[in-house]
Amino acid sequence: MIINEKLDKVLIYLSKKLGEIPKSPETITEKAGLKLEKAESYLILGMLCSDGYVYSHNERAVYGILYKGVVFIDDGGYTKKNKKHKLKLKTELISNYSDLILKPAAIVAAILIIFLNSIRIYEFFFS
Numbered sequence: 001m002i003i004n005e006k007l008d009k010v011l012i013y014l015s016k017k018l019g020e021i022p023k024s025p026e027t028i029t030e031k032a033g034l035k036l037e038k039a040e041s042y043l044i045l046g047m048l049c050s051d052g053y054v055y056s057h058n059e060r061a062v063y064g065i066l067y068k069g070v071v072f073i074d075d076g077g078y079t080k081k082n083k084k085h086k087l088k089l090k091t092e093l094i095s096n097y098s099d100l101i102l103k104p105a106a107i108v109a110a111i112l113i114i115f116l117n118s119i120r121i122y123e124f125f126f127s
Contacts (some may be wrong), residue, residue: 004078006034009072010044011053014065025059 006029010027014034022028025041036044045063048054053069056062 002036004035004082007044007048008073008077008079009034010048011065011069011077014054014063015070015073021062021064023063028063078112090126 009032010029013028016044017031022031025033025037025045026036029036029044029113030040038093045054049056049063051059053072054065056064
């Protein structure tokens, strides 16, 4: 399972079980259906907090989802965000190739057309 899917699973769990969110990150990820090490659980919750989708009270070790997180996960979450990013990279790659291949080819074709038309004009007037 890729990290985007893990993040989405935790956000889905937090958004569906608002009244019964456990205190520790490893319990949260376990209840979300993930079997992770303790360190990765803390990293996932830390990332969700830093992205602004989850809040935490450090002195009481309480986690909860913000409404921004609910909207984000309903919109497709990290998986959709990753797909959009990959699509953007592909379009930039295609654009770069068109700059390298299609534009020079169009310039060469335009020069050839001008050259051939110049020959026709020359033949018309001097034949």
